[in-house]
Amino acid sequence: MNLRDLLETASFVVTVFGLPFGIWVFIKQERAERENEEEAAYLHLADAYNDFLKVVLAHSDLQLRISAALPDPTAEQRERMLVIFDMLVGLFERAYLVAWKPEMSATEQRRWNSWDDYMHEWCQREDFHRALPSLLRGEDPAFQAYIQRVAAQAAGDQKDLSVVEQQA
Numbered sequence: 096m097n098l099r100d101l102l103e104t105a106s107f108v109v110t111v112f113g114l115p116f117g118i119w120v121f122i123k124q125e126r127a128e129r130e131n132e133e134e135a136a137y138l139h140l141a142d143a144y145n146d147f148l149k150v151v152l153a154h155s156d157l158q159l160r161i162s163a164a165l166p167d168p169t170a171e172q173r174e175r176m177l178v179i180f181d182m183l184v185g186l187f188e189r190a191y192l193v194a195w196k197p198e199m200s201a202t203e204q205r206r207w208n209s210w211d212d213y214m215h216e217w218c219q220r221e222d223f224h225r226a227l228p229s230l231l232r233g234e235d236p237a238f239q240a241y242i243q244r245v246a247a248q249a250a251g252d253q254k255d256l257s258v259v260e261q262q263a
Contacts, residue, residue: 130202136193137206143186144213150179164222177230180223184230184242187214191238214242218249 096104151159157176158165165172190210199207217223224246231239 133203133206140186140190140193140210143189147182147186150182154179159220162216162219164220176222177226180226181230183217183223184227184234187217187242188234188238191241192235195241211245214245215249218242218246224250 151157154175157168157172157179159176159179165176168176187210194203194207194210196203218227227242227246231242
């Protein structure tokens with residue numbers, strides 16, 4: 096076997112095995128990079144929600160972590176509540192735009208479920224639920240439809256819960 100035949104065989108081996116292997120490595124790296132970017136976006140949103148909870152904590156007189164609305168809030172408390180609710184809706188919209196997809200992998204679904212739980216939790220607050228229509232003005236239409244469904248479901252859950260409590 097001469098040098099020319101050896102080079103021709105090596106070229107054939109590279110073409111048959113090396114090229115598909117190189118494509119496989121490239122696709123795998125692209126997928127890993129995309130997953131890292133999605134994880135970074137999720138962590139950024141989680142940090143933003145933690146920062147939001149710090150605002151809630153700083154305004155503990157509003158009792159925002161209790162599911163019942165604050166009885167007889169002052170005008171100043173109502174204004175602070177609306178600003179905080181506005182911040183929350185903006186955060187929920189960002190989470191919806193970044194994390195929600197019609198078709199999600201198991202990891203994406205797990206990440207989204209956290210946000211869906213937060214939305215359900217906040218929509219169960221009567222004062223947040225009442226303020227929601229005005230808070231949604233100008234927001235993404237798909238997000239509006241989504242959170243309105245969540246709010247309707249949360250209102251139904253609250254009615255079901257109150258019936259159970261009355262029967263007990």
